[in-house]
Amino acid sequence: MRNLLSIIGCAVAAFFILTPVQAxxxxxxxxxxxSETGKANASTxxxxxxxxxxxLFRTDIKSLAALPADKAAAFPECSPVPSINDVSGSLDYRRTLLSSSAAIKLGIPVVNVSTTGNQMVLVQDYSxxxxxxxxxxxxxxxxxxTIRTIIxxxxFDAQANLTLPAIAASATIGGKSNSLQIQILGFSNPQIPIIVSGISGKExxxxxYGEFAKIHSELIRLTADAATTPSMTRLGIVTVEEPDNLKSNVVAAFALQQIKDGKSxxxxxxxxxxxxxxxxxxxxxxxxxxxxxxxSVAPNAEHKAKALDYLQGLKIKYSIL
Known part of the structure; x- marks a missing residue:
């Protein structure tokens, strides 16, 4: 068990080394x-x-009951499409949690890993x-x-930690089955299909996880490779958070300050x-x-450093009296 936890710890470290800014x-x-007719039948x-x-965001779909359960909805397009010169710099990071039915309607590939229980799909984009x-x-x-990982x-346990190292640990220790797929959208390089085939489709x-972290690092490196040809691909639809979500953002900032201050x-x-x-x-x-x-465990120096980084120089003042 000690060796197992050591491997998990190394995997977590590798994950955070690869983690860039948020999108x-x-x-x-x-x-x-x-849409074949040019008219979108789905929108925000x-x-x-x-x-x-x-x-991490969770997305549900409504008002598409008439759409066949196994068909993706059609979404609008931009005309003209942004050019390659419009994007540059480091890759942004975000995760989206979807039900299997929502993923299918968004066109996200789903693998049936269980005939019982609550099956969910996690999409992680480096874009x-x-x-x-x-x-x-x-x-x-x-x-x-984007480098898109689909798990x-x-x-699914609603209280589960949805970082990839935690999912890997849950599969090993808790027996929670999963299936991993990788999509490379907007990048073309002869090495990419070979690299992706080494991990895609596995649990x-x-x-x-160590293999995945290595492959993911190689894919990130290839985005800047001279042999890689970039293109512009439609990746997502911009959504607006509800006011309650804005309140959650404020509370998350409070929690980060508490971590930075050494509070459990x-x-x-x-x-x-x-x-x-x-x-x-x-x-x-x-x-x-x-x-x-x-x-009740107090944050260590690494946790405090992460919280400080996410606060981006801000200090949250909150009276507890």
Missing amino acids: QNYVPIDPAAK KNLVTERLGLD RTKECLASDNQTRLLYGQ TIAN LNVET CNDAKANYRQPSEPSANAIDQTYGFVMSTCS
Whole structure:
């Protein structure tokens, strides 16, 4: 068990080494989900987005009941499409949690890993994007390039930690089945299909996580390779967070300050004056993201450093009296 936990710890370290800045809020969609008639039959009006953590969003789909369960919806397009010169710099990072049915309607490939239980799909994007207004003059889309990791998780636990190292540990220790797929959108290089084939389709567990981290690092390196040809691909649809999500963002900032100040998750919840508000869940989520747990354990130096980095020079003042 000690060796197993050591491997998990190394995997977590590798994950955070690869983690760049966070991206804006958008829902990933299939670039090929286009309307043959030129009229979009899905838009932001069909999407409900909730922030679950610093870079984690959950999206549900509504008003598409008439769409066949196994078909992707069509989404609008921009004309003209942003150019390659519109995107540059480091890759942004975000994660989206979807039900299997929502993923299918967004055109995200789903693997059936269980016939029972609550199956969910986690989409992780490392992307460079440019926003544009679609031809319907209402919908805002993101075009660019991304390294997209799609994990179908069987018997999903709503309280689960949704970082990739935690998913790998859950598969190994808790027997939670999953299936991992990688899509490279907007990048072309002869090496990419060979690299991706080494991990795509496998289960993400402690043994394969090291392999995944290495492959992911190689893919990130290839984005700047001279032999890589970039293109602009429609990656997602920009969504607007509800006011309650904005409240959660404020509480998440409070939790980060508490971590930076050396307070445990239990201490932070005791210090927060509105524990019955739904936004208070952001405390658990923030501690889960930074420390992988919400407990009486005080943050260590590494946790404090991460919280300080996410605060980006801000100091959150909150009276606990």
